[in-house]
Amino acid sequence: MTTLGIYEKALPKNISWHERLVLAKKLAFDFVEMSIDETDERLKRLDWSKDERREIREAIDETGVKILSICLSGHRRFPFGSKDEQKRSQALDLMEKAIDLASDLGVRTIQLAGYDVYYEEKTVTSRAFFIENLKKAVAMAAAKEVVLSIEIMDDPFINSISKFLKIKEQIHSPYLQVYPDLGNLSAWPENDIGYELELGIDQISSIHLKDTLAVTDTFPGKFKEVPFGSGCVDFLGCLKVLKRLEYNGPFLIEMWSETSENPELAIKQAKAFLLPYLKEAGY
Incomplete structure (x- = not known):
């Protein structure tokens, strides 16, 4: 019996975690994915006190709705592959705090954005730094039994499961997995979607359901806020x-x-x- 979750950024913004989980339950979701993005406001969650963490655990207990995953996109601002040594150090610091938070809240998976760098130029060095620091991150996560799962991105660095597997070959750990986004996977014309899913099935920890507009020679693609059914995804x-x-x-x-x-x-x-497609597919 598979589970269905909702992204925190789909739910109203200025409400408490208890209210958010109550609403998720009302809408018949099994869990919520928390967002820790690059804004100061959400990065502050990494420094929640013991009491703040306890409050969230109590909300999970009361509602029965878990927070099973964290989308850690804060690494866009502080990337593993940065040429700036201080930023690389901050990236590992964020990672360590996120793993501790996940461990305290009962979160199973931290979704990592598969960017070597986002605001800097990509180089062979940025890739090397990314892999070097990802290795360190996976070791930290393994110690706390938290899975790091790399999302297939809106960015050529890791825009297919094949590219993820090239990196996975170098980091041998069950604590490094892949988190395909069906929208992002479908938007890149070079991807054979069925083949990609077959290739990666042993490594897939979670799946994002999202629609996108495809990349073409004259259009960079649209990876966010595409209404379901108006994009290129064959759900x-x-x-x-x-x-x-x-x-x-x-x-x-x-x-x-x-x-x-x-x-x-x-x-x-x-x-x-989405539910009719899930049902027709046998879920």
């Missing part, structure tokens, strides 16, 4: 492949409706679109 095809491969991990609806007029309605519409 039924992807889900049928995953079912055939006996994927039983979680699915996570990724959307950004936290500041919209009616986040609840947006989420209900997304579920109304």
